[in-house]
């Protein structure tokens with residue numbers, strides 16, 4: 148499934164006609180045009196979708212690489228931030244696509260983090276009922292998680308990613324060097340999603356992250372490369388086994404039932420996604436211990452790792468009613484039953500169907516008693 152040449156790693160996500168490569172290579176950003184020319188019969192028009200922070204840093208490199216390969220490039224530059232992952236931004240992308248008259252075989256390129264990637268993918272899935280899209284992820288989070296797997300979406304005030312589609316990219320083009328300009332807080336938030344793979348399916352990787360996360364924070368190239376490779380391998384394996392979340396893909400949602408509630412209850416403006424996931428994972432771990440699924444000490448081990456990285460670990464003080472109401476919008480729910488991803492221990496997650504509201508009351512109470 149993977150191929151390594153020098154410091155280049157290529158994973159193939161095998162999904163029949165929707166298969167694609169994840170190409171990971173330092174300094175590859177300037178060769179995107181070349182790579183895309185191989186994917187399409189002849190370079191025509193394309194649109195790069197980015198935001199006001201990322202475009203000034205990387206648009207020139209991307210544009211000139213595309214133009215040298217024969218592409219005619221247009222741009223759509225959005226406002227920056229999770230609070231703009233909205234229907235309004237989606238409308239702006241649609242306006243730009245309509246003006247550009249991009250036709251069905253002409254691609255859009257998401258140049259940015261998970262917000263740009265999720266919105267671009269969703270727009271690509273809708274415009275003319277689907278045009279090709281390419282992921283060029285520029286955050287740790289997007290390189291270890293969001294650019295792979297084809298979950299695309301925008302938020303609704305009542306719930307995260309509530310409007311979206313499964314729509315796979317044609318290529319994921321990862322240049323870890325672009326992470327050099329990323330803020331420390333964003334690097335930390337991305338590391339939370341990498342730690343997640345260890346918690347759900349690879350205890351050895353969790354141990355490695357406990358030792359190596361600090362070096363990843365310092366952007367040590369070898370450690371960062373290893374973290375991105377291993378994360379992409381895990382994500383690709385899960386997606387290949389369950390593309391549309393009929394079963395095991397739901398495990399990638401560890402920490403997200405509570406984490407998404409935290410994001411929506413704070414109006415997408417206080418916590419970064421990865422921070423919500425970290426706090427949510429601690430809550431899921433405590434719930435797992437309370438219900439007798441995980442051994443005592445599981446939550447503490449995870450908290451130790453997060454603290455080491457500098458991730459937030461304090462649970463915000465909402466009432467049990469507020470939590471339950473916010474989690475009532477989770478996409479994993481069946482009818483009005485909220486489903487949770489719990490742990491049997493580090494490296495072993497499962498989907499719990501039968502957690503009662505009483506258990507959640509008790510969990511929320513336990514934070515009040517601290």
Ligand SMILES: NC(=O)c1ccc[n+]([C@@H]2O[C@H](COP(=O)([O-])OP(=O)(O)OC[C@H]3O[C@@H](n4cnc5c(N)ncnc54)[C@H](O)[C@@H]3O)[C@@H](O)[C@H]2O)c1
Pocket residue numbers: 198200201204227228229232259260261262263265285286287288289292293294295296297298299308325326327328329330333336337340419420421
């Ligand atoms: N589709 C999926 O499978 C999936 C998985 C995980 C998360 N997500 C989604 O991803 C989003 C979070 O993504 P994110 O953490 O990348 O946040 P983000 O996209 O908001 O990017 C974080 C910040 O970093 C800036 N930035 C991006 N690249 C930069 C660079 N190289 N240098 C300097 N600044 C840069 C951005 O402008 C932004 O301010 C959430 O909306 C979440 O729901 C989706």
Ligand SMILES: O=C(O)C(=O)C[C@@H](O)[C@H](O)[C@H](O)COP(=O)(O)O
Pocket residue numbers: 292296298307308340392396397399400403478
């Ligand atoms: O790819 C997946 O599947 C994931 O769950 C990855 C998550 O990190 C990501 O945040 C995803 O967008 C959450 O999915 P959602 O279906 O709960 O919106």
Ligand SMILES: [Zn+2]
Pocket residue numbers: 292340403420424
């Ligand atoms: Zn996530």
